[in-house]
Amino acid sequence: MAALARWCLRRRLVVVALWLVALLGTGAAAAVAGTSYTGDYGISGTESAHAQELMRQGFPGSDRDDTTVVWKRGHGPEGVRDRTVEQRMGEALDDIAAQPAVDEVTGPYDSRGPARISPDGHTAYATVHFTRPAGDVAEDDLRRVADTAQAAADAVPGLRVAVDGADVPEAESSSSRLSEAVGVAAAAVVLFLVFGSLAATLLPLVTAVVAVGTACLATGLLGHVMTLADFAPMLGTLIGLGVGIDYALFIVTRHRRGLRRGLGVEEAAREAVSSAGRAVVFAGATVCIALLGMLVLRLDFLVGVAVSASLTVILAVLASVTLLPALLGAIGLRVLGRRERKRFARTGPAAEEGTAGPTARWSRFVERRPRVLGALAAVVMVVLALPVLGLRLGTSDDGTAPAGSQSRQVYDLMADGFGPGVNGPLTLVAETDDPRSRAALHDLPAELRGTEGVAEVSGPVMSRDGSVGAVTVRPDSAPQDAATSRLVERLRADVLPEAVGDAPLTVHVGGTTAAYDDFADTILGKLPLFLGTVVALGSALLLLAFRSIGIPAKAALMNVLAVSASFGVVVAVFQWGWGSEPLGLGGAGPIEPFLPVIMIAVLFGLSMDYQVFLVSRMFEEWRSTGDNQRAVRVGLAETGRVINSAAAIMIAVFGAFVLSGDRIIAMFGIGLATAVALDAYVLRTLLVPALMHLLGGANWWLPGWLGRFLPRLTIEPPEPDRLPAQPEPLAIPHQREREPVAPV
Template structure:
């Protein structure tokens, strides 16, 4: 009888036959058995990506103007009729203790400009002595312009820009020469290996978590493979659509953080199955067939959240979204295929090369039950009302600074003090007034070529405005079909007074001045484009929030078969995102918190940053919700005891969630030193959001609220349950656990059989 039991299972592992595994389990089993083929396919994929990038790779580009806006129309006309006005340029700001019009000082200035004009990619130099308005009223500050032959600032080679900076630094005594512009800003920023810093921090956390070099290396290898393929494919994506250059940092953040986190969960579950007695192949299939489903749903929520950026209607948002989605999808594929293949080589040795850590931690890693987290879980259960109330109060307090946030695009005035770009900005503001750093360009389409009769009235109407410092005379294009005027506000580019001036020009001043003349006048320039883009994004934020929340709730409803879980997850995620926004608003104030990350003066928040971080953070927050609640639901389905399901689910997953969050925080925090302010702010927002979400929200607020809800956590109307598809997000762990037959078989194998039993067993039944 005992041998019959053994033969019925074929092994003492308790594993289900492979045909009982779901699609992820079957893929994992194939990858495990064909591990050499799988690794070869990934090497071929890497080679194919390199080939595609070499053959079809494009350059990164972005259009930050709002589609259909007045500034967009002005930009189009400038590019068509005034190409010199719309091309890339570098400002040369000269300050002298003596009068700039003095012959000896003028000779020095023209010598410096001549040297700058000989540098590669400088196609022309506009001298401040060539026309009025380029020398300040006090005669000590002047602005010249270097016209470049490149299409975008990133096309300007940094060595050439540094050569320009060197010439400016060697200006004759008595002259201060500073260069400003996007090309200068990019050259001065330099580069920080944020990806390498993040990977190193993640490696350290993984080593402490698993205590084994092999176990820690598996998530790193998988994430690196996915990141390598996706990052190489980004130039190919840039050839298909506009992709901003900073999206490479965003994709790296997502690829490293998400890839390591997902495989961390799979390694943890694999070790758990091995501790239950499964052989490496069976444990691999079981891990992917259970935890792999949670990983797949978590990745899908991130993709859905990023797709919400399409609601913004902005090309650079679509490019950034596709870059992030590509990175997430590739690491998901790596987790489902390459990771099982690596387990085929290293699965039996996953605890090799151990660190000299206490063995207690190793035993705990196998069964994932921590006495400390168990005590914490029971404490939250006991004080559920206090925990829920305190959690909400703290989150709202963290959100408060965001109520006073100021939207806008950071400019050279927000660069670190001492850089040429910042010095040029401050020198212009001191000599010409703050508005000179953000002039408005008014582009007029003439009703009849050469008919400029209405332009003097327009100039006079604008000059008489109290918020206008100066207006240049109109300049006609070669064909006489368009004219351009430069309007210098009295207020700076980031001031609300400048925003009010732009609206006043468009709504009242220009229509009144050109009425009856058939002129079409558009207000453009960098400052007007920033105002229009910010307004456009802010107006569309409700579409993004509503769409992402609705789709994510639907996905969770299908995954967990619970209305309460879906609603709670949406509310909790909104609270954690709001708290992260508050942290970002706090550092933007430029106080002590801001100086910690390199922001030394009040800085506006680019409107696309909260939009982008919302999409990313909502998806990542759902990851932890899926990891936590899937184990709670698994326990609920087994016991139908809500209290024990929540306590056990939290105690089981808390350790892996905190480790995963620590890795994600480290990866995102590695981007905080980045010189680019939007990337810096994205790093701050994401790191703080993950820290808040994985501690205050998932470890305190979620279990407290679920204890308060009781069995209502798992309620779903019967009619809706019948109509929703079954995802079985928790998988079928019962297929892989030892049952009574396994225990009997193991016991029979341990007892010597009687000598006559083989002969009896061979007789026909």
């Protein structure tokens, strides 16, 4: 690391130029190649996926993208059948059908349309089928449809119209830019309060923005070679800004400490990269390992998310250990504040930090009352985690969109006019290769009518060659309601087998709710394997770094507590709806099935960061003195301020993404911000040191037989002039010898 820092300092113009080439080069490539993301989070091999595949085979074009135009006229006996309404909306639908991106429009005013008018006659809807596959409709095409429909509504008094998804693309784009700007601005305020220097404030921001910008553009290119979820770029930006600014903060803080001790600019930067830079590399590795743990799930779109997020973290680490030292060498002593430079010129080098101040006083306070404070911290974490017991995974549809959005208006108008199940019908699909199976499918609707939870049954509809048939079931509950999930289970387990009887017919239940339920079941089934993999890999790294059984065990426990408590807050806000509407995040609804996996990966990685920065200083002091009480006290006192500052930056960045307007990203933002706050201010500065005080020297115990087989790994560089103590009775024999230590 020292050699890398020396090279970057001596060739800083080359380093800056290389990063600019990387940023501009990926930008040019992304502009030429474009992006390729998917909003399809389905899983192959499930019953709903089989139903979707049969629909695609039997009814070509059924996977085309479409949107819904709904209108309502609440007064007048004729409602939407009024001659003026019918004329204006009929002309509008004809104009929409003539647009180049539109393949077909199915409306309520032709022979196929009576079912598209509500029983009370006040609501009607039309389906606009686009020529492009699902998810590929351009923003301009959607806007033209919305403008045409709205122009017709404006010409008829009392007519209200809404178009599904018409306000999403532009709103999401502007909100995303706003959230990123707010996050960076909030981080800048925290950095300026910490450093008191504008130059020092800009350094972490510049390195993080360059790294994240390069990663975001590269993520767009990744979409051409692997399946990449449409939220991957924003998720990568969220993670990259947080860790990138934090990693640079740790190195700049160590560099400033070296300058205060009287080191030259280049020597201080080299020492900062050699010490804090190692911890940054180690922390980045733990985040990547946690993210890549998602590969064990073997879900295509999660593989893309894991790779893109890991790429962002890798680039953030690289920028911190290459671009940052080059910039440190360029700005010289201006990394210190003006007053600090004047004081330094008058009084010379300052004493080491960490022996006084609020964090030192807090450290002594925890040392005096470890039992009481530890118990209090544990109670807080357990209480916040209680809502997890009610966690329900499922579809989060337009019913949870912000009130006033076009999608939410369409959802509410359709539900009011046709019942809540109209927004998420179930599709029952079967192969009908012989007369007996076709006859059984034709009898199926009669068998299903009257089933508990079923509001309406229509069909069957047969493919042109008669090989595939489909029956549509409209539930009497909304797609995201638990009652709809119970109906899916009841149809599959009891109703359909009994209705089919001995006929050679296998009916597959598909539709939005069925797909999300299958997704959730698959995720939950693989979650223990994923969780075990992430915990095992993270614990193995800590075992190598700190050569202790207790440190990895406590880290695993703390990570589980942080994840559980943050999920408790997510459940309360999004599933129970505590404050979601005031925050502009829509109404209450279930949690997305893939959210636990991604959040566990990210949170485990971030939690390891603070564990590494806190315990590495404690471990250094333990090796030097053999005094556990002193090691915990000094470690907390000297790292508490920088950990608190880093946490404040992450909370600001993650919290700002609540403004993105995207419910999924807002879930990530609130969950990650909560986890970081609890991890830094409750676990690492309270519960962890309290437990370490109570356990004493047992914190550092390692069986001798295991120590002989473990390779040596260190985060902080060895200091040849410091001889490690030989504490008793928990001394580790192999640590008494000064042997070469492999750097991270």
